[in-house]
Every structure is written in C-alpha cells, then in structure tokens.
Ligand code: DX5
C-alpha cells in the first residue's frame with residue numbers, strides 16, 4: 001500500500017482560550033493531538049478529560065489523546081468517554097502496559113504506548129501484538145517547542161523492521177520537534193504519524209504548514 005503520512009497537530013501550542021477557533025484553522029489535519037500532562041509524570045500541567053471532551057465536541061477528526069500521566073489505568077476510561085479515537089499512555093508510568101491496552105480495547109478505543117527518549121524499545125517489542133500504535137518521543141515529554149532528538153530514530157528503525165517483519169498493523173508516531181526540516185528524517189526512518197505543535201501553530205498559515213509537512217514526509221519516503 002502506498003505511504004500515507006498522517007499529520008496530527010498538537011493543540012498544546014494553540015490558544016487555549018479559543019480552542020474551537022484554533023481547530024477550525026486546521027482543516028488539513030488528519031488527527032487532533034491532545035497532550036494531557038499531570039504535573040507528576042512530567043513537570044508540567046496542561047489539561048484533563050473535561051477539556052478533551054470539549055475538543056471532541058468541536059471536531060469530527062479523530063482525537064488522539066497522549067497521556068503524560070501517572071497511573072494511566074485509572075484514567076484512560078475518562079478519555080474514552082471524552083470521545084478519543086486513540087489513547088496513548090507511557091510505558092514508564094505503568095507496571096503492566098498490556099492491561100492498560102486491553103482496557104482501552106475493551107472500551108472500543110485504539111491503544112498506543114509511548115516511550116520517552118531514554119527508554120529502550122526492546123523490552124516492549126512483545127507488546128506489538130497488543131497495541132495499535134507506538135509513540136516514540138523525540139523530546140523529553142512535558143513542553144512544546146523543544147529541539148528534535150535525532151538519536152531516537154534508531155528506535156524507529158528497529159520498530160519499523162519488527163512491525164514489517166511480523167506483518168503487523170501498528171502505526172509508528174513521532175512527537176517533539178517535528179517541523180519542515182526534521183520530518184523527512186523521521187519519515188525515512190519509518191514513522192507514519194507526525195505530531196507537530198509549534199511548527200503548525202507558530203506558522204502564519206497553520207493549515208498550509210500541515211500540507212508542507214505531509215509533502216515533506218511523502219517526499220522523503222518516495
Ligand atoms: C510534548 C508533547 C508534544 C508537543 C509537541 O511533551 O507531547 O505533543 O506538543 O510540540 P512541538 O511540536 O512544539 O515539539
């Protein structure tokens with residue numbers, strides 16, 4: 001099948017006072033990426049399920065919730081209730097990622113696992129049969145606007161090889177520092193879904209930037 005990169009703008013870089021309008025500005029987006037931070041798993045606080053629910057009400061696009069929170073098993077249900085199409089949680093935040101993924105699937109929601117830049121991928125390869133997506137963080141989670149860490153692309157390549165070899169339908173997502181300069185290397189390494197916060201909302205025309213990013217990913221993989 002041909003390569004169809006998905007662009008998921010992060011509303012973390014949007015104007016929180018006008019989220020409906022900010023989402024209307026990005027009709028070209030494939031997914032809406034919602035960054036949930038609890039001030040414990042990461043040293044920053046963003047918003048929780050009530051805001052995710054409000055976002056879900058103003059868009060028909062798949063809402064992709066990235067939970068940077070402790071004890072995800074306790075909270076994932078709230079994001080399913082909020083209307084998430086996919087919920088990604090961090091493997092560092094739970095003792096049993098499979099239980100959390102199974103919980104999401106039992107509620108009819110797609111499940112993703114996320115790895116911080118310093119977390120190796122090998123211990124989690126057994127989970128590939130049980131998840132729909134792996135999010136490789138390319139910055140330390142917690143803040144938008146940081147610089148892309150190219151060293152995480154080794155993990156992306158390892159995942160790409162494993163997923164293809166096993167013939168699995170698992171997406172690889174990358175998040176952090178993605179812009180028109182970095183997206184090509186991430187696409188070449190094997191990413192399918194690209195989160196971009198500051199690159200999209202910092203652009204004069206956010207929707208045009210989404211098209212630029214998608215074209216950059218497609219060109220790199222061609
Ligand atoms: C970081 C978040 C990212 C962030 C990306 O912890 O998970 O989704 O919003 O922002 P940029 O694209 O500015 O690095």
Ligand code: ZN
Pocket residue numbers: 010033034035066175195
């Ligand atoms: Zn994110």
